[in-house]
Amino acid sequence: MTATVGTPLARLEGPAKVTGAARYAAEYPQDDVVHGWIVQSPVPRGRLNAVLADPTADAIAVLWHGNAPRLEPADDPELDVLQSDRISYRGQPVALVVAETLEAARRAAQVLQLDITAEEHDAVLRADHPGLYTPEQVNPAFPSETASGDVDAALAAAPVTVDVTYSTPALHNSPMEPHATIARWAGDDLTLYDSNQHPSGIAATVAGVFGLEPERVHVVTEHVGGGFGSKGSARPNAVLAAMAARVVGRPVKLVLPRQAMFSLVGYRTPTIQQIRLGADPDGTLTAIDHAAIGQSSRILEYAEQTAVVTRHMYAAPNRRTGHRLLRLDMPTPRWMRAPGEAPGMAAFECALDELAEKLGIDPIELRVRNEPAAEPEGGTPFTSRHYVECLRTGAERFGWAGRDPRPRQRREGDWWIGTGVAGAIYPTMAQPSTARVRAVGDDFEVAIGAADLGTGARTILTQIAADALGVPVDRVRVRIGDSTLPKASVAGGSSGSASWGWAVTGACRQLRETGGDEAVFDTTELIEKQETEGRHAFGAHFAEVRVDAVTGEVRVSRLFGMYAAGRILNPRTARSQFLGGMIMGMGMALHEEGVLDPAMGEWMNHDLAGYHIPAHADVESIDAAWLDERDDQLNPMGSKGIGEIGIVGSPAAIVNAVWHATGVRVRDLPVRLDKLLCAD
Amino acid sequence: MKTFEYRTATAASAVLAPDAAFLAGGTNLVDLMKLGVATPDVLVDVTKLPLDRITDLPDGGLRVGATVRNSDLAADPRIRERYPVLSQALLAGASGQLRNMATTGGNLLQRTRCTYFMDPSTPCNKRAPGSGCPARAGDHRNLAILGGSEACIATHPSDMAVALAALGAQVRVESATGERTIAVTELHRLPGDRPDLDTVLDHGEMITAVDLPALPFATRSAYRKARDRASYAFAVGSVAAALDVADGLVRDVRLAWGAVAPRPWRATTAERLLRGRPATHENFLAAADEELRAARPLRDNAYKTTLTRNLTAAVLTRLASAGEAR
Incomplete structure (x- = not known):
């Protein structure tokens, strides 16, 4: 029996969707x-x-x-x-x-x-607001602050430092x-x-x-x-x-x-992030300080974990991360694709680019030099970490070698051209779920109360079940999308395939071993025994942009993502997930912004004519590739989550490329033409 | 949305009931009705009237019927050859689906996309006279730097109208009381203290056609639009221009700007300055600057001044060099 996991099976419900037969x-x-x-x-x-x-x-x-x-x-x-x-x-x-x-x-x-x-009323997030406070935890249950070493002393002693503040606007998930x-x-x-x-x-x-x-x-x-979290x-x-x-x-x-x-379904909080870095002349980081400010509503404390990602990314002996929150007369922010990682890495990976510029070190080399041997905070070994390989292989495929590090050097007609890079990371999670499989004649019915947001979950679970049962996919029928089916975890945190696939694998293997007509498998105990630290997917994003010298308009000529995300279960749907994340990252870098009227307490551009996301014409050359990563410590499939990592770091790659093209550091996203426009 | 009656127009000269509105492509009006911004009792569908033709005029111009769809107008070979600026402007607007529905007359009469105008939970002098204008202190990044008033700084959102303004098009209007012709640059009012009145049309006056005058040098014309994404976005600045250069001198020029004013802004001051002068980048910039002396930007839209002058010089320079290359 040839394995179907790993093959590009088309979405099973695709024909129903494109003919309008699928019911929403x-x-x-x-x-x-x-x-x-x-x-x-x-x-x-x-x-x-x-x-x-x-x-x-x-x-x-x-x-x-x-x-x-x-x-x-x-x-x-x-x-x-x-x-x-x-x-x-x-x-x-x-x-x-x-x-x-x-x-x-x-x-x-x-x-x-x-x-x-x-x-x-009070609707505006600002860094000097007296109402700012430190929440006890940040989403979902991380400590708000961490520190080790002496950051202030290390920064004072560092030969090269960066102290920059980046801000990101309110972003809206509007599926x-x-x-x-x-x-x-x-x-x-x-x-x-x-x-x-x-x-x-x-x-x-x-x-x-x-x-x-x-x-x-x-x-x-x-x-x-x-859904995108909403x-x-x-x-x-x-x-x-x-x-x-x-x-x-x-x-x-x-x-x-x-x-x-x-206003009713959550949004990504605006953030104000101060990032301070200290480094030796050879690029070794001596201090990392990431302080993030976000907002929530009066009625619910949602504290986005903006700086948590920095706890996992680079080595440095002196380090500090922290969050402060302001409660405003505004709607409640919530999860939006890669909450925490997306805005945190947008700012951090830009700050790192600024450090590379100051040091005169290639931004890829700077990242490689600060690769940690284990979790930078806590020291848990990584189950697998191929970040450097993503940077190196990605650089090769993108054509990074020979890049002139100086900004504002390449011009073709009216266009300034530049390239940029940024890292990507997303935690690998699994959550307790239960699946049931029944033999129905020669076929099998697999049931789990999961939701397919359009990502291909139904298709992948069918592939996983077929392999676990040792039968072709056409003998497996997967039932999902119903609360009366065995209980599944949320389709969130890029954890669906791992969580549900684990339960499905367990049930199918059990049926095979017992030879019965029905098997039910609950992963709760297995997952509770698992370590949670040291488990991440990694990646590197590369962007080439051009900026119109007349208008300041930015176009992304090329966007490339190189990932190490465990075993890729279905290259067709995976590619779509990666690209979708990268395109959303492009929106975060260049287009998306809830435009607040403080007097109204309202984002005025509240429709898809006013709130811009990338149009087809904004996406020119885009590609994603992945390393063949094996990790047997995660789940039976060896998979890592891929739904969110594409939006982590891709905004920074674009913003860094804009700097390389123009020499302008735009530190308040999105990078719109009025921020780059200069008199002719 | 408010219940309304739907009728089909029988003639342009018919009387329009007091609370009735003309419906053409519906790409703007229907949205406004859903939002509660427009609440007509009666919709009179004009798309069955025989106004969907593009015909040659004796002087070499073209008459564009009011219900000619934007996509058909953009694709017409005569338009593409004689008035490329118009075809380019149309294709720079909206999306394929919207252009297939939107009409020539309706495009001119579309309303501002000012975010306050579109949101009935906020004040807006154009939508609710006397209620105030939050845009001056609030969201005005894409609102007017020219021609606005204390009461209103809305911009007219059309791309097509900017090209028509540059070409000196005439709008033909008909009603129960007769016919008249209005220069397209005079169709839209400046807001003053009556921003609720977008145009000089009386209730019941229907646009039946737009006449494009013969303008031989418009074969060398262009439209350039700057926007916040590559497609499917309203202009944040745009320029329509036609240029006639002989021996390095500007013999004639037509210049109009979009996204800067309550109407497509014909830059007559700049045109006057340029006629007879050398067709140089510096002169184009200087002419734009002179026209922009009237600009009254606010906190977040001052970039439009720079954007408009840059666009103007870039478009005219390209047209000038295209002319030299012949």
């Missing part, structure tokens, strides 16, 4: 369905005293805190919807309108009068399929067709809010049109749809409009 959350036909529309607060802070519905609007129900059913308090206060008069951010749900049609619901929401007492829910009650049983990254997690959360046993809630999530936990749409369905006694469909995606 809002597309399940329902008899008697009605439509919900969320009324969002027009002020960032205050109290809602009353609502006055327009009698001419055809609303079936208008729910607000004055008449909404009481809910059990949720771990996430964002889910305590319509329970209080307190308004904590602009865009917070203050009412829900239900009507026979989407258009009627929307209209009734538009003409609903809100009696609000507005209060003074093609918005958050959407259809809620339907039958007695005390609730069915949710919901777009999310964790069906069983959503079921448990929503059950808790309504005071139900978890098995009373059935979440169906067959196909998901992207669908990792239940969002207000799921609770509001369920609440409204209970009140009106009919199924309720609630789909977020694009504009609401900017």
Whole structure:
């Protein structure tokens, strides 16, 4: 039997998706369905005293805190919807309108009068804000601060230092399929067709809010049109749809409009990061100091782990990382693709480029010279670390040799040309999951409550099961996307394939060994025994950019990622994940920014015409490659997560290339033309 | 969205009900209706009227019907040959799908993409007269440096209109009370204290066609657009120009700017300065600077001054050298 893992099997649901047959959350036909529309607060802070519905609007129900059913308090206060008069951010749900049609619901929401007492608000993150504090932990449970050696003394003594502050703006995950829910009650049983990254997690959360046993809630999530972290936990749409369905006694469909995606589903916090580096003339780092500032809302402390990545990257005897947080009258930030690593490495890898410039050392060589033998903090050995190989092999394939290190040296017509490099890292994680396999005639049915966000999870699990069972893939049917299936972990942290694949492998091997008709395998104990430190995927990103001398416009002529990410389970879907991450990194470097109006407490460019992500024309030559990395300490497949590493470091490679092209260090992302424009 | 009645226009001269609006491609109006920015009671679909032709005018110009789709106009061989600036401007705008829907008249009458105008939860003097303009202190990176007022600094977002302004196009308008012709540069009002009025059109006046005058030297014309990504983004600065050079001197020039003003900005001061002068990069820059003396930039849009002068000189220099090469 030839192994199918490692072969480029096309997505199994591809034909269904491109023909429109695949059903997404809002597309399940329902008899008697009605439509919900969320009324969002027009002020960032205050109290809602009353609502006055327009009698001419055809609303079936208008729910607000004055008449909404009481809910059990949720771990996430964002889910305590319509329970209080307190308004904590602009865009917070203050009412829900239900009507026979989407258009009627929307209209009734538009003409609903809100009696609000507005209060003074504070919406701007700044480094000198007196309200900054050090959180106890950063996402999900890392210590906020670490230190070893004497950083200040080492910096004072260092022959060469860099002390720079980089800032990144609020970034918004806005997947093609918005958050959407259809809620339907039958007695005390609730069915949710919901777009999310964790069906069983959503079921448990929503059950808790309504005071139900978890098995009373059935979440169906067959196909998901992207999540990028924003669908990792239940969002207000799921609770509001369920609440409204209970009140009106009919199924309720609630789909977020694009504009609401900017305030209701999380976002990447803006960051301000001060990075201080000390080095000997030969490039050996003597001190690393990474201090990150982020924001959260009034109602929930979410502290992004921006500087945690620096704990794993380079050797230095004196080191310090820390986080401070500011609570503002703004929406709650949350996970967005590589939370922590993406903004942290965007800043750190640019600072390192600045150090290379000061030292007169090639930026690749500088990185190689500071390669640690084990985890720089704590000393845990790495299960595998091929960062230097990624830098070297990547440099060769990209054509780095012979690069003139001086900036603003290459010009072709109106274009300044430059190249840049940056490292990449992402932790390798696995989370407890359970899978079941059944023999059905000559075929096998594998079941696990995982979610496929469009990444190819269903396809890869089929390949893993086929190999573990020793049968061709066409004899395996994988069922996922349903909370009633064996419990799977969240599709997040680049851990899906490892977590679910492990459980699937276990179940399939067990079935083979026992020769029975059914086997169930739970990885909880195995995973709890595992070390968590020293496990990472690595990579290196290379960019060539050109900057228009007339307009300051930046184009990325080439973008290349070289990865060491364990065993690649499916080169077709893996490549897509790598490239997608790199393109999102390009957006972070050049395009994406929530433009805040402090007086409004709102990001004004809250749609995809105003909030720019790369268009097809922005992606010219792009490629990803990987080393054949073997690591048998991780999981039965030897795989590492690949969903996020593409956005880690790729922004810095581009920003460094912009400097090499123009001589301009842009330290506040994104690099837009007005920051590079100079008078002709 | 507000319930509305849908009708089909029978004639350009028909009376338009008080709360009715014309619907052509719908690429802007329908969005605004969903957002609650536009709330017409009646939509009158003009796309069934026989206004979808491009016809030759006796003087060598072209008459472009109001419902000619942007993609068809951009692809027309006569446009491409005689007025390349117009074809280039159209193709620089929006996306293929939008250009297939958007019409000539509708493109001119599209509304600003100022973020406050598009968000009914915020004040906006254009959308809700007298409510104020948060853009002056807030998000104005892509708003006007020329022609704005205390009440409004919206920019007109069209690429096509900038090319039409450079070409000196005439807008033909019809209503129950008759017909008239308006220079495209006079179609859009400067906001003053009435930013709610985008254009000089009276309610019920329908654009039926745009006339492009014969302009032989427009065969040497170009449109260049700067934007925040490579495609599918509104201009942050743009230049439409046609240049007639003889013996190194500017015999005639047409110059218009986009993304800097509430209307496509015909740079008449710069044009006047350039006529008869040597067609040099320095002179192009100096002419742009003179036109930009009227600029009143704010905190975050001052870059438009530099961008516009750079673009102007670059486009004219390229047109001049293309002419020399003949």
